[in-house]
Amino acid sequence: MKEKKVNQEQLVEMIRKYAKEALKENFSKRHHDVEAAHRVVQQMSHDIEDEVLKQGWNSPAGDMI
Known part of the structure; x- marks a missing residue:
């Protein structure tokens, strides 16, 4: 199996995309x-x-507002 070479621009573009x-x-x-x-x-x-x-309004609940 032949390895595919990826240039730096392609690598940067892939990283940006991800x-x-x-x-x-x-x-x-x-x-x-x-x-x-x-x-x-x-x-x-x-x-x-x-x-x-x-x-x-004069209850503890009224004090919360």
Whole structure:
């Protein structure tokens, strides 16, 4: 089997291509994690609001806002 020679330009281009794909995948995962965290914070905010409405503004729940 004959070895294929790869010149430096081709090698650099291949590395750039793979690095770009890896960054894209990592960004996509981080974006998904941020969206999930945002949903949790929104839910907590709604839960606190609900608790304040139940207990009133002068309650411990009202102090959280």
